[in-house]
Amino acid sequence: MELDERKMKILQAVIKNYLETGEPVGSRTISKYTDLNLSSATIRNEMADLEEMGYIVQPHTSAGRIPSDKGYRLYVDTMMQQMDTAMKEKTREVEELKDLLLEKEEKMDQLLKSVAKTLAVNTNYASMISSPSYSGSRLKFIQLSRVDANQLIAVIVLEGNILKNSMLSVSEGLDDETLLKLNVLLNTHLNGLPIEEINLGLVARLKQQAGIHSDIVGEVIDAVAESIKADDDLEIYTSGANNIFKYPELADQQKASEIISTFEEKQMLTTLVQDTLSKDNNTGIQVYIGDETPVSSMKDCSVVTATYELGEGMKGTIGIIGPKRMDYEKVVGTLQTLMKQLDALYGKKS
Amino acid sequence: MELDERKMKILQAVIKNYLETGEPVGSRTISKYTDLNLSSATIRNEMADLEEMGYIVQPHTSAGRIPSDKGYRLYVDTMMQQMDTAMKEKTREVEELKDLLLEKEEKMDQLLKSVAKTLAVNTNYASMISSPSYSGSRLKFIQLSRVDANQLIAVIVLEGNILKNSMLSVSEGLDDETLLKLNVLLNTHLNGLPIEEINLGLVARLKQQAGIHSDIVGEVIDAVAESIKADDDLEIYTSGANNIFKYPELADQQKASEIISTFEEKQMLTTLVQDTLSKDNNTGIQVYIGDETPVSSMKDCSVVTATYELGEGMKGTIGIIGPKRMDYEKVVGTLQTLMKQLDALYGKKS
DNA sequence: TGTTAGCACTCATCCTGATAGAGTGCTAAC
DNA sequence: GTTAGCACTCTATCAGGATGAGTGCTAACA
Numbered sequence: 001m002e003l004d005e006r007k008m009k010i011l012q013a014v015i016k017n018y019l020e021t022g023e024p025v026g027s028r029t030i031s032k033y034t035d036l037n038l039s040s041a042t043i044r045n046e047m048a049d050l051e052e053m054g055y056i057v058q059p060h061t062s063a064g065r066i067p068s069d070k071g072y073r074l075y076v077d078t079m080m081q082q083m084d085t086a087m088k089e090k091t092r093e094v095e096e097l098k099d100l101l102l103e104k105e106e107k108m109d110q111l112l113k114s115v116a117k118t119l120a121v122n123t124n125y126a127s128m129i130s131s132p133s134y135s136g137s138r139l140k141f142i143q144l145s146r147v148d149a150n151q152l153i154a155v156i157v158l159e160g161n162i163l164k165n166s167m168l169s170v171s172e173g174l175d176d177e178t179l180l181k182l183n184v185l186l187n188t189h190l191n192g193l194p195i196e197e198i199n200l201g202l203v204a205r206l207k208q209q210a211g212i213h214s215d216i217v218g219e220v221i222d223a224v225a226e227s228i229k230a231d232d233d234l235e236i237y238t239s240g241a242n243n244i245f246k247y248p249e250l251a252d253q254q255k256a257s258e259i260i261s262t263f264e265e266k267q268m269l270t271t272l273v274q275d276t277l278s279k280d281n282n283t284g285i286q287v288y289i290g291d292e293t294p295v296s297s298m299k300d301c302s303v304v305t306a307t308y309e310l311g312e313g314m315k316g317t318i319g320i321i322g323p324k325r326m327d328y329e330k331v332v333g334t335l336q337t338l339m340k341q342l343d344a345l346y347g348k349k350s
Numbered sequence: 351m352e353l354d355e356r357k358m359k360i361l362q363a364v365i366k367n368y369l370e371t372g373e374p375v376g377s378r379t380i381s382k383y384t385d386l387n388l389s390s391a392t393i394r395n396e397m398a399d400l401e402e403m404g405y406i407v408q409p410h411t412s413a414g415r416i417p418s419d420k421g422y423r424l425y426v427d428t429m430m431q432q433m434d435t436a437m438k439e440k441t442r443e444v445e446e447l448k449d450l451l452l453e454k455e456e457k458m459d460q461l462l463k464s465v466a467k468t469l470a471v472n473t474n475y476a477s478m479i480s481s482p483s484y485s486g487s488r489l490k491f492i493q494l495s496r497v498d499a500n501q502l503i504a505v506i507v508l509e510g511n512i513l514k515n516s517m518l519s520v521s522e523g524l525d526d527e528t529l530l531k532l533n534v535l536l537n538t539h540l541n542g543l544p545i546e547e548i549n550l551g552l553v554a555r556l557k558q559q560a561g562i563h564s565d566i567v568g569e570v571i572d573a574v575a576e577s578i579k580a581d582d583d584l585e586i587y588t589s590g591a592n593n594i595f596k597y598p599e600l601a602d603q604q605k606a607s608e609i610i611s612t613f614e615e616k617q618m619l620t621t622l623v624q625d626t627l628s629k630d631n632n633t634g635i636q637v638y639i640g641d642e643t644p645v646s647s648m649k650d651c652s653v654v655t656a657t658y659e660l661g662e663g664m665k666g667t668i669g670i671i672g673p674k675r676m677d678y679e680k681v682v683g684t685l686q687t688l689m690k691q692l693d694a695l696y697g698k699k700s
Numbered sequence: 701t702g703t704t705a706g707c708a709c710t711c712a713t714c715c716t717g718a719t720a721g722a723g724t725g726c727t728a729a730c
Numbered sequence: 731g732t733t734a735g736c737a738c739t740c741t742a743t744c745a746g747g748a749t750g751a752g753t754g755c756t757a758a759c760a
Contacts, residue, residue, distance in 0.1 A: 242611040261592040
């Protein structure tokens, strides 16, 4: 069967109406849309076809139709195309985001939290945002200091002034001279290197150069390398989880409980981040509808994610989670604007 | 009217039964309790009295009784007394907590997260835990290093190896010598001091001693003092928020939504932490029933909090949030055991 | 051949009234 | 002081009926 223009128009009308009301939409409702002057009977025939093609479904025999995942997918795809070509400038609604970002808050986590919150409040959906991953970022500065007889701290600064530090326990004391030597060694060899290039081979070479005290020094170098690599500190901030209660189709105990605990655990959300980063398409925006999402507990939701980039290689993910009947247009628009502003502020080279 | 022993027994029976079932309990149910051989009619009379005294209430005319907040309060108070005297050794149930703690995980936040989670899973209630506040903790080590021409980082180590660091932007470059001098100055004057003693007077004295470069040096000292004081990093970890769905009286949308968002925001929970710390009684355990809680969104819940102490002055708060009909005995017992184990591990002086 | 009007049919929702059952309060008897 | 008994109240539950939204099908129409 052919999906001709008229069927397309009817499908659009069904979806649009359903997005607004959340109720199954019937043939009479559609026939009252002015721009296609057709009786409800004709619409009914077309709708039967659309159902056969899998774009809409009937919750029960005598109810109207609601869009299926396939229907949403078609709708979103065409919408994204239109937005691509006409690249809307819907900046107004997210003005406050701009203000927020302009403050350039010193604390990254504060900033991310407020972005998440603003998004949640603005859209009335749940939101999440991951801290940027440092992969690709370069080492800028490293310093070991002694705290105790047997304890050192390593302070590591990455490009973009990301601070990491960690406590190292060493089995044997180090004298000042060795410590100084180690600092020089580490800085001369590691500075400017992207962190993923700090691998076993390099560490081995370093150890060799360190000379005499190779056992204790090796221990320290290992620990430093370890703490540089440790990327388990992918923080995820969430906000507005309780917004899901605004949508009856998600608000029943079973579903709400699942979604809430996914939000609280955060563990599961990392798969979403990873998936988004791996699939980075040209627009940077990704829409998951229902079962398409990699997080199974969100199979009744739609998720819109975007990749942001601060400086070079520091990528993170923003996500909006809502019901399948979310206002895709607004959400995608909001995210696009946000991306643009982040880029403007943190100067992405492009 | 007198609250004699029989009334007391009946009240206990009502509460115990209600804790188990969550349903209003009637006179016949109580009369079947073996140890007081009374007919339902007698119980009814007594229950009428108890209602008049405010310990129990009737949801509607022909329903059984449920405990009022006042009733719960009496119950909890007598329970706490008994536990105090007989100090139960219910260690078994929390064995895994012990294992968990014994690993002495290097990362504080990881530890706190897993404690919260274990508590939530064990009790089937929601749990929260605050990171210890450093007030009273002493400064152990401080170091300034130059990263850029105009940027320094300050690494601050507190007793208990708490690390803090912050980026300082200075308007004017500092030469190595000045930096070294500053480091020496800061360490000699600040080490060993409890952080709340680092006040304006002390800072002024430091600045004076710093001599010539007093403007730029003063700037640095101010920034360092600021970042030491900054105690806005009271982290709160939560777990098991979705457990509230297990209790019908909390699971309706209105209430669930409120509680969930309180958990997500975390802001509100700090009042709970503060209140607990301020009211520290001798047992260290605090029970808030219904309206007694300082967090208004939890007026339909009960909250049990405990203060833990790692080393000296590093106090934090653990909280269990559940329905009013929570199993107080188990919760209090679990918290007590946990406290004991934390004390044993982190050697509280007492 | 595509479109429309009409009609019978289905199904969820809402309201109603009846019933059962849990539990109480009161009274009178023990 | 305790208990048995009874009338009463109130909720929860269920069935039945009405309602209305919406469909699919058929026959007529352009």
